[in-house]
Amino acid sequence: MRLKILTGQLGRQNLLESTGISLWTGKVKPCLTFYIEAVLKTLVLGSFLGLFLGLFFYAEQSHASQVIGRFTLGGYLATEQINLPTSLASRNDVETLSGRAYLKINDWGGAKNEFVTDLRDKNDFFGNVDKQNLRLTAANDFQVHQLSVLLPMGKLFTRLGRFPVNEAGAVSDGAELGAQVTHSTQAALFGGLNPRVPGQKYYVFNNNAQVYGGYLVYQPPSPGWDKSFYFSNAVVVEKVGNETDRNYWFESLTYQWSLRSRVLILSYLDFVPNTYLQNGSLQWQQALTEHWSANTSLLSVDVIEYARLQGLRSLLPSSPYHEGSESLRYSFSNQFWSEMRFISGQRLADGLNRTEYILATDYSDFGGHKWDASVQLGYSNDFQSTDSFAKFGLGYFSRKWEFSIDEEFRNSVYSDGTYHPITSEISIARTFRNDLFIILGAQDIIDERVQIMAAFFKLTYRFGNSTLAPLRDGAPPRGRL
Numbered sequence: 001m002r003l004k005i006l007t008g009q010l011g012r013q014n015l016l017e018s019t020g021i022s023l024w025t026g027k028v029k030p031c032l033t034f035y036i037e038a039v040l041k042t043l044v045l046g047s048f049l050g051l052f053l054g055l056f057f058y059a060e061q062s063h064a065s066q067v068i069g070r071f072t073l074g075g076y077l078a079t080e081q082i083n084l085p086t087s088l089a090s091r092n093d094v095e096t097l098s099g100r101a102y103l104k105i106n107d108w109g110g111a112k113n114e115f116v117t118d119l120r121d122k123n124d125f126f127g128n129v130d131k132q133n134l135r136l137t138a139a140n141d142f143q144v145h146q147l148s149v150l151l152p153m154g155k156l157f158t159r160l161g162r163f164p165v166n167e168a169g170a171v172s173d174g175a176e177l178g179a180q181v182t183h184s185t186q187a188a189l190f191g192g193l194n195p196r197v198p199g200q201k202y203y204v205f206n207n208n209a210q211v212y213g214g215y216l217v218y219q220p221p222s223p224g225w226d227k228s229f230y231f232s233n234a235v236v237v238e239k240v241g242n243e244t245d246r247n248y249w250f251e252s253l254t255y256q257w258s259l260r261s262r263v264l265i266l267s268y269l270d271f272v273p274n275t276y277l278q279n280g281s282l283q284w285q286q287a288l289t290e291h292w293s294a295n296t297s298l299l300s301v302d303v304i305e306y307a308r309l310q311g312l313r314s315l316l317p318s319s320p321y322h323e324g325s326e327s328l329r330y331s332f333s334n335q336f337w338s339e340m341r342f343i344s345g346q347r348l349a350d351g352l353n354r355t356e357y358i359l360a361t362d363y364s365d366f367g368g369h370k371w372d373a374s375v376q377l378g379y380s381n382d383f384q385s386t387d388s389f390a391k392f393g394l395g396y397f398s399r400k401w402e403f404s405i406d407e408e409f410r411n412s413v414y415s416d417g418t419y420h421p422i423t424s425e426i427s428i429a430r431t432f433r434n435d436l437f438i439i440l441g442a443q444d445i446i447d448e449r450v451q452i453m454a455a456f457f458k459l460t461y462r463f464g465n466s467t468l469a470p471l472r473d474g475a476p477p478r479g480r481l
Contacts, residue, residue: 065107067464072100078454094454095125114150116163119143120202143202155180157188162195162203167215168234169250169268171196171203174211184220189213194238197245210239215250230254247271248278260287278302291331299323299345312445312452313421316383319349335365347383356380370398385412402429412447421447435462 080092098121105115120143127139148161159176167188174192181187191212195203215234222228231253238246249269256262267280282298300322301309307318323345331337343356357379364372376391388411395404408423427441438459445452 067103067105068462069103069464070100070460070462072102072458072460074098074100074456074458076454076456078452081451083449083451093126096122097125098122112152116146116148116150117144118146120145122202141202143204145203159190165190165213165215165234167217167232167252168213168236169248169252170211170213170234170236170238172211173205184218186217186219188215190215197238197240208241209245212237226256226259228254228256244272258287260293261285279305293329293331295325295327295329297323297325303349313447313450316347316352317349319347321348322346333365336363337361343380352383354380354382356382371396382412385414387412400431403427417448419447419449421445436460 075098076094076096078094080094082092100121101117101119103115103117107113108115122141124139124141126136127141128137144162146162146164148159148163151158151160156177156179158178160174162171162173163176164171165176167186168190170190171194172190172192173195174190176188176190178186178188189212192210193206194209194211195206197206197209200206213234213236215232217230217232219230232251234250236246236248236250237244248271249267251265251267251269253263253265262283262285264283265281268278269280270276270278277300279302280298280300282296284296285293286295287293300320302320303318306321309321310316310318323343325341325343327339327341329337329339338361339359341356341358341360343354343358345354346352358376359378360374360376362372362374366372372393372395374391374393376389378387378389378391380387380389389408391406391408393404393406396402404425404427406423406425408421410421410423412419412421422445424444425441426443427439429437429439431437438457440455440457442455443453
């Protein structure tokens with residue numbers, strides 16, 4: 001997540017200047033040495049490459065039924081020019097380079113065994129504060145995101161290593177023992193060290209943190225392609241040292257009874273230090289007639305999740321947040337619809353409220369099934385401002401190319417003045433083969449106080465002996481890359 005001065009939190013350059021370091025008087029930037037170091041550090045994944053490729057070739061030689069793998073290289077660059085007279089600094093730049101190597105092997109060793117490894121590395125060019133030399137230096141974070149083996153034994157199964165427990169919303173360095181109780185029911189217990197504790201950005205080995213719990217999953221056979229049911233609930237305990245840091249009840253529910261009617265629920269109900277809903281969401285989509293449908297959504301997030309949802313231009317510190325929304329949609333066809341939407345939310349830290357009214361339309365299948373367009377008009381009381389806005393989007397999709405451009409024009413009235421932010425986004429994706437593709441994107445946000453320019457790229461190569469998903473031949477529902 002980007003560090004933002006405008007959130008009211010301490011940005012990187014603010015951190016330096018608050019300790020007596022004036023970074024931008026000399027406009028320090030990472031030199032070629034830092035870039036070379038970053039590339040070399042990112043290539044630390046190569047230390048695992050022997051194991052990675054060895055497992056791949058073993059799977060090929062042992063005729064494993066399915067091998068899925070991919071290499072990903074990505075980068076993000078952002079520069080933020082601040083024109084506020086009260087700001088401690090005028091810049092808050094971000095430059096990162098990341099890499100990922102993923103491998104999954106199914107049905108190896110003559111059984112239904114499964115092996116998964118997911119290695120990730122990120123280099124942040126402004127990640128460390130060097131107080132002695134008065135500059136920001138590069139910081140590298142390498143993590144083994146997953147390294148696990150699944151061993152089925154009849155109706156029982158065992159998982160060992162570092163693995164996510166999706167059925168319980170947890171992750172563990174340890175073991176999981178489960179059973180297929182019935183054709184539709186699965187139960188398991190898990191426990192081990194906890195590689196994810198508060199304050200840590202990435203998974204690490206924590207020898208003083210433990211996590212354990214159990215879950216029950218019910219998923220009956222689907223009676224049709226437009227109907228499904230999945231329900232998972234779990235109890236999880238997280239400890240640091242001898243203290244219980246967290247104890248929560250996790251639930252995940254997906255129930256679809258028709259093509260346009262479904263309920264989605266995800267919740268973390270915590271019991272430490274008292275009983276409260278830390279994070280939760282509910283979405284209910286209901287078809288009313290052949291053309292009309294309604295959507296009701298409820299959302300509750302903590303300060304961490306709120307920071308991830310917060311816009312780049314936000315001036316407020318993070319806060320627990322509750323939100324509800326209601327929309328009514330009329331579908332002219334499967335590809336063409338219009339919608340009225342109402343959103344209401346409240347920050348719990350300071351009691352500030354927001355309300356938003358939106359009229360939107362989307363057409364995702366015209367021009368030979370390759371073009372889509374969207375328009376939004378809206379009005380909002382957004383915590384500290386009164387806004388009116390218009391958004392426009394246009395996209396093109398073919399077998400090898402994807403292109404989209406989005407523009408937002410906003411008029412924001414604050415107590416100290418009126419601002420006119422403009423947000424522009426563009427993204428281009430190119431598939432060279434079924435196994436190689438690249439995504440490029442850029443964003444520019446500007447108003448009377450600040451200008452933020454950002455760019456990113458992602459290059460992915462997929463390999464293995466499994467059948468790759470076919471490329472689409474028409475425009476999908478509109479969304480951001």
